[in-house]
Amino acid sequence: MRRGSTRTRFSVLTGGRPRRRRTKLARSFRVLLALAVAACGLVVAGAIIAKGARPYLISHGEAKEIAQIKQQIAQSEAEKRALKKNIEYVQTPQGKEAEARKLGWVKEGEIAVVLEAPQGSEGANGQPSDSAKRESFWQAAGYRVLSLFVRTDSSP
Numbered sequence: 001m002r003r004g005s006t007r008t009r010f011s012v013l014t015g016g017r018p019r020r021r022r023t024k025l026a027r028s029f030r031v032l033l034a035l036a037v038a039a040c041g042l043v044v045a046g047a048i049i050a051k052g053a054r055p056y057l058i059s060h061g062e063a064k065e066i067a068q069i070k071q072q073i074a075q076s077e078a079e080k081r082a083l084k085k086n087i088e089y090v091q092t093p094q095g096k097e098a099e100a101r102k103l104g105w106v107k108e109g110e111i112a113v114v115l116e117a118p119q120g121s122e123g124a125n126g127q128p129s130d131s132a133k134r135e136s137f138w139q140a141a142g143y144r145v146l147s148l149f150v151r152t153d154s155s156p
Helices: 006-014 024-090 093-102 130-149
Strands: none
Touching: 024 093
16 A cells, blocks of 8 residues: 555544544444533523522511511501500590590480480391481481580589
8 A cells, every 4th residue: 555545544533443433323423422510501591590589588577577577667656656645535535535435424414315226127137228327327317416416404
């Protein structure tokens, strides 16, 4: 053989055997191997990014929770102020009178009027009918207006 022939070069490089051509199967295997390595690299990179982003996600969640708690505190403080204002009002003579009237008490010399629902004014389900509700509303309103003008005083 000639000195520069390919047979000689292969003989020197491969130990005397001719080099085989790569088959499509070997090429596909190399592509699959490269894809598997790339996928593993992506998984590792994703894990690293997730580990780095975890503190941010935790702090973001805690910030939302803190905001909700602050809102609850503000609502509780507003409710507390309203209750204190109500307590102050109830401790005044007008507040005591209003609370006593809510409980059905009357002053000396006043006449207490108790309204009862008329017999048969209930509907089929035991609830007052619509007409009975309207009638009792207007009766109650009338008695309230009447109580403003009518006072019985036993003293001259």
